[in-house]
Amino acid sequence: xxVLDTKDESLPRAEHPAAEAWRVFRSxxxxxxxLLLLSIIVIVSLFGPVLYAVDPFEIVWAPxxxxxxxxxxxxxxxxxxxxxxxxLIVGGRATLLVGVTAALITIIIGILVGALAGYYxxxxxxxxxxxxxxxxxxxxxxxxxxxVTLFSPSLPVVAMSIGIVSWPATARLARAExxxxxxxxxxxxxxxxxARDGRLIWRVILPNALAPLIVSATLTIxxxxxxxxxxxxxxxxDPNTMSWGxxxxxxxxxxxxxxxxxxxxxxxxFLTVLGVSLIGDxxxxxxxxxxxxx
Amino acid sequence: MSDTANGANYLEVQDLKxxxxxxxxxxxxxxxxxxxxxxxxxxGIVGESGSGKTxxxxxxxxxTHITDGHVSLEGRNIGALDGEELREARRAFQIIFQDxxxxxxxxxxxxxxxxxxxxxxxxxxxAERDGMVSDLIKQVGLRPEQGALFPHQFSGGQRxxxxxxxxxxxxxxxxxxxxxxxxxxxxIQAQILNLMAxxxxxxxxxxxxxxxxxxxxxxICDEIAVMYLGQIVEQADRRTLxxxxxxxxxxTLLSAVPTLHAARGDRSKRQRLSGDPPSxxxxxxxxxxxxxxxxxxxxxxxxxxxxxxxxGGHFVACHLAG
Amino acid sequence: MTVLKVDNIVVDxxxxxxxxxxxxxxxxxxxxxxxxGIVGESGCGKSxxxxxxxxxxxxxxxxxxxxxxxxxxRDLVGLSKDxxxxxxxxxxxxIFQEPMSSLNPVxxxxxxxxxxxxxxxxxxxxxxxxxxxxxxxxxxxxxAEVRAKSYxxxxxGGMRQRVMIAIALACNPRVLIADEPxxxxxxxxxxxxxxxxxxxxxxRGTAIVLITHDMGAVAQLADRVAVMYAGxxxxxxxxxxxxxxxxxxxxEGLIACVxxxxxxxxxxxxxxxxxxxxxxxxxxxxxxxxxxxxxxRALATCTxxxxxxxxxxxxxxxxCWAVEAELENV
Numbered sequence: 001x002x003v004l005d006t007k008d009e010s011l012p013r014a015e016h017p018a019a020e021a022w023r024v025f026r027s028x029x030x031x032x033x034x035l036l037l038l039s040i041i042v043i044v045s046l047f048g049p050v051l052y053a054v055d056p057f058e059i060v061w062a063p064x065x066x067x068x069x070x071x072x073x074x075x076x077x078x079x080x081x082x083x084x085x086x087x088l089i090v091g092g093r094a095t096l097l098v099g100v101t102a103a104l105i106t107i108i109i110g111i112l113v114g115a116l117a118g119y120y121x122x123x124x125x126x127x128x129x130x131x132x133x134x135x136x137x138x139x140x141x142x143x144x145x146x147x148v149t150l151f152s153p154s155l156p157v158v159a160m161s162i163g164i165v166s167w168p169a170t171a172r173l174a175r176a177e178x179x180x181x182x183x184x185x186x187x188x189x190x191x192x193x194x195a196r197d198g199r200l201i202w203r204v205i206l207p208n209a210l211a212p213l214i215v216s217a218t219l220t221i222x223x224x225x226x227x228x229x230x231x232x233x234x235x236x237x238d239p240n241t242m243s244w245g246x247x248x249x250x251x252x253x254x255x256x257x258x259x260x261x262x263x264x265x266x267x268x269x270f271l272t273v274l275g276v277s278l279i280g281d282x283x284x285x286x287x288x289x290x291x292x293x294x
Numbered sequence: 295m296s297d298t299a300n301g302a303n304y305l306e307v308q309d310l311k312x313x314x315x316x317x318x319x320x321x322x323x324x325x326x327x328x329x330x331x332x333x334x335x336x337x338g339i340v341g342e343s344g345s346g347k348t349x350x351x352x353x354x355x356x357x358t359h360i361t362d363g364h365v366s367l368e369g370r371n372i373g374a375l376d377g378e379e380l381r382e383a384r385r386a387f388q389i390i391f392q393d394x395x396x397x398x399x400x401x402x403x404x405x406x407x408x409x410x411x412x413x414x415x416x417x418x419x420x421a422e423r424d425g426m427v428s429d430l431i432k433q434v435g436l437r438p439e440q441g442a443l444f445p446h447q448f449s450g451g452q453r454x455x456x457x458x459x460x461x462x463x464x465x466x467x468x469x470x471x472x473x474x475x476x477x478x479x480x481x482i483q484a485q486i487l488n489l490m491a492x493x494x495x496x497x498x499x500x501x502x503x504x505x506x507x508x509x510x511x512x513x514i515c516d517e518i519a520v521m522y523l524g525q526i527v528e529q530a531d532r533r534t535l536x537x538x539x540x541x542x543x544x545x546t547l548l549s550a551v552p553t554l555h556a557a558r559g560d561r562s563k564r565q566r567l568s569g570d571p572p573s574x575x576x577x578x579x580x581x582x583x584x585x586x587x588x589x590x591x592x593x594x595x596x597x598x599x600x601x602x603x604x605x606g607g608h609f610v611a612c613h614l615a616g
Numbered sequence: 617m618t619v620l621k622v623d624n625i626v627v628d629x630x631x632x633x634x635x636x637x638x639x640x641x642x643x644x645x646x647x648x649x650x651x652x653g654i655v656g657e658s659g660c661g662k663s664x665x666x667x668x669x670x671x672x673x674x675x676x677x678x679x680x681x682x683x684x685x686x687x688x689x690r691d692l693v694g695l696s697k698d699x700x701x702x703x704x705x706x707x708x709x710x711i712f713q714e715p716m717s718s719l720n721p722v723x724x725x726x727x728x729x730x731x732x733x734x735x736x737x738x739x740x741x742x743x744x745x746x747x748x749x750x751x752x753x754x755x756x757x758x759x760a761e762v763r764a765k766s767y768x769x770x771x772x773g774g775m776r777q778r779v780m781i782a783i784a785l786a787c788n789p790r791v792l793i794a795d796e797p798x799x800x801x802x803x804x805x806x807x808x809x810x811x812x813x814x815x816x817x818x819x820r821g822t823a824i825v826l827i828t829h830d831m832g833a834v835a836q837l838a839d840r841v842a843v844m845y846a847g848x849x850x851x852x853x854x855x856x857x858x859x860x861x862x863x864x865x866x867x868e869g870l871i872a873c874v875x876x877x878x879x880x881x882x883x884x885x886x887x888x889x890x891x892x893x894x895x896x897x898x899x900x901x902x903x904x905x906x907x908x909x910x911x912x913r914a915l916a917t918c919t920x921x922x923x924x925x926x927x928x929x930x931x932x933x934x935x936c937w938a939v940e941a942e943l944e945n946v
Contacts, residue, residue: 017401017444185397188357192389193411193460194381207401342802343773449894479657479895480829484873484888491887506803509832513875513885536881550807551877552832554859566811567804569758570772 021211021286031282038275041268045092054086056242064258076260078251084260087247088268094243095225095269098159099276102224105163106170107217111206113167114174119182119201129175132168140165141230148236158237162227166220173216177209211287218280222273229269244269301333303369304500305354305468310363312346312353321574323349325524326363328601331517333467336494336501338515340508340547344571345521351470351504355389356380367468385415388461392473394453398445404456405431405441411463430459435489451482455489462493470502475510487514508551512536517607520544523571523582526601530608540604540615543583581613589614618686619823620646620708620791625668625683625693627661627847629898630676636898638664638678640847643925646791649821651813653838653855655828655870659895661847662827666793669825670710671700688790706736709784711777713796718780719768725779726752726764729786736787751782756812774805778812785816792816795827810837831871835859843867846896846906849925853932863934865911866891905937913938 147161232245244265251261365373604616729748798806
């Protein structure tokens with residue numbers, strides 16, 4: 001009769017793949033730094049306005065006052081004499097909100113289209129991929145500008161238009177992952193033990209395809225933030241909602257005389273995108289099985 | 295059908311064809327394969343890469359499309375089923391794969407992998423299923439507490455046992471084995487082959503066993519078909535095939551296997567194939583082996599040889615055999 | 617004449633679970649025109665032996681802790697990277713299991729062979745190309761002039777492995793290391809490659825180290841064989857000695873657990889002999905024989921002390937307490 005393979009071995013710890021990923025993530029200093037950075041920015045944006053209740057649109061001091069000259073506006077004022085600090089604190093909300101919403105829209109459309117195309121292939125794939133290509137060849141900035149001008153320059157419209165121009169890349173990635181995984185034997189095994197298509201797509205393939213998609217979604221947040229900044233800079237975002245992009249946009253003429261007007265919100269965008277990218281890199285390592293054992 | 299009743303024609307494959315690709319560049323992966331398997335026996339299909347053996351297995355499992363032909367299990371045409379009917383019918387036929395690494399979902403614990411078919415096929419009451427899982431785990435020689443582990447925590451042989459337990463969960467009568475031991479270390483192969491033989495006896499299983507390893511096939515199969523470029527070129531029971539092979543391809547294949555006690559230097563006498571097999575897209579009109587055959591004659595290039603009986607139960611597709 | 621001598625090498629790997637001794641005092645000798653087979657399961661150290669000879673032990677985490685490797689009397693351990701690069705290709709060639717991933721897909725096979733010639737010899741472009749075509753002919757590729765202009769994906773698996781052999785042999789090395797050269801190939805193609813290797817060994821006097829898990833391949837091709845387990849050589853001798861009179865219980869098991877093709881198979885199917893359990897983890901080896909937990913002949917001594925290779929008069933050596941006790945009693 002068969003001998004038990006591991007008769008005398010004590011049972012190793014059963015670690016869930018997600019727990020394992022977190023363990024790897026935790027061991028990367030850069031990723032932890034990114035997480036810390038982003039956490040600080042998120043917390044400040046969420047709770048900052050409560051503690052520092054200055055209206056960012058209110059004129060508080062002489063225009064273009066440099067930082068550290070008056071206690072009323074510690075980080076100086078912009079060209080209209082508005083408090084820079086208040087703008088930086090409140091502006092984070094809009095920027096982050098647009099970034100996260102746009103990334104969510106990207107990932108949802110991207111996964112839906114990519115999953116169906118990559119799983120069913122054939123004519124489904126042909127149709128969905130032609131649509132994807134249509135969106136991919138549109139110049140993203142121009143298309144977003146058209147959308148924003150057609151509707152109103154409000155935050156939801158900005159987030160939507162960024163999402164709509166960025167999903168094709170995610171869809172292609174999702175499709176490639178689905179095509180790869182659907183050919184693996186555990187998917188065939190799933191079919192032969194009676195799993196229906198829906199289960200195979202959403203419960204079997206998707207969780208295994210998620211790792212690179214999460215990484216790309218994280219990076220999409222960074223791209224979306226930059227995109228929002230670009231639109232605001234061009235004056236195509238909501239002028240009544242303070243955002244870092246809006247601050248840069250309205251201060252752009254004064255950059256040579258008053259460096260802080262553009263540099264401070266620029267630095268915030270830089271730090272946010274840096275934090276997000278470091279987290280994305282960390283996740284990439286965490287989900288890479290080849291790096292786990294080290 | 296009286297034959298079906300006593301199990302002689304338990305699995306019947308008739309003129310099976312699986313073609314891939316578009317018009318003009320069709321790959322004839324499986325091109326007119328017929329065989330029958332008796333209940334409780336092991337039917338082996340051997341061949342080299344491109345012979346169509348794995349595609350045949352996947353077609354029987356309904357995991358690839360069937361271009362033409364019939365596949366029937368206990369008299370029921372499973373080749374024609376689809377949708378929910380096919381899903382239900384899958385209880386009766388299961389598969390184990392070659393690669394123990396890609397055949398298990400890395401995100402599921404072993405016990406969940408084995409439990410999944412019970413849930414999906416609604417076998418037993420939900421409350422009973424934990425017990426059934428633990429019985430299955432024991433049946434394949436693992437310990438129930440190992441069910442809490444993830445696939446990457448098992449060795450190759452253990453993973454193959456989990457794959458077997460998953461296949462056995464629906465109490466199938468046919469198990470298609472696609473190179474089940476080729477990816478395992480030699481010492482582990484024996485463990486799995488013995489386990490499979492024991493399970494066959496205990497559960498009256500029928501195996502359709504796909505392999506390129508003639509030693510393994512000789513050990514485990516009762517009846518063997520040799521495939522070349524999508525067709526069966528020779529089929530016989532185990533002893534006949536290995537002691538009296540008729541097809542020149544079978545003979546070359548047998549002589550190419552390194553045996554343990556052949557004296558060195560014997561090799562000059564061995565037959566060697568020259569060249570590569572023809573492309574499965576542009577097939578020759580005569581015998582598919584003709585371009586590499588040492589015995590080839592004029593007629594071989596003109597008419598394809600049919601698979602015909604040379605003696606009871608021994609079939610050969612060669613103009614010159616018998 | 618001894619071409620290659622592996623002298624007492626020890627290779628350690630630093631892992632998360634502690635130090636793993638991947639090779640533990642391994643000794644090997646290969647003579648001119650001889651084929652030495654190294655067999656064992658995955659993780660036994662056979663591939664690591666090959667990498668050590670090539671000076672390709674990945675470091676870190678690996679480290680050649682002690683020992684020497686002599687190529688025609690010259691110690692390779694301690695040579696600089698540049699000197700080692702000279703040796704590889706010029707004096708030691710290597711072929712791998714997966715010929716596709718070892719070839720560069722964007723160059724023709726002729727260019728790749730010529731490149732390897734030019735890398736190690738002062739040859740003109742034209743001379744190198746002619747040499748490449750000549751090599752392709754030597755490894756049995758028909759229409760060598762035409763095939764030299766093919767890209768790797770245009771060739772079959774067997775052809776690609778022939779190209780790899782041609783690259784390895786382009787500079788006429790003294791030693792050829794073949795690491796599972798036919799595992800990815802079909803049976804009939806494997807037979808062709810074996811024929812080719814044997815012919816090359818005969819016509820050029822190349823010493824070949826054949827690394828394989830297949831006892832059949834060893835029986836076909838090798839003159840002498842070393843059986844490895846958990847980083848150590850447990851038995852070595854001529855192929856006749858080891859295959860017809862295996863001494864070590866592990867060698868016995870390796871031979872008996874594989875269903876070898878028989879010309880006249882018995883009517884009834886017998887269960888295969890099993891080696892129970894699995895290969896031990898190299899970080900958790902005790903003081904005793906590493907095979908003892910899986911051994912059906914283990915004695916009390918086996919778990920306490922590591923057996924060393926004991927040579928019988930005819931050169932057949934075994935590292936096993938049970939065998940030693942038996943031979944003493946005779």
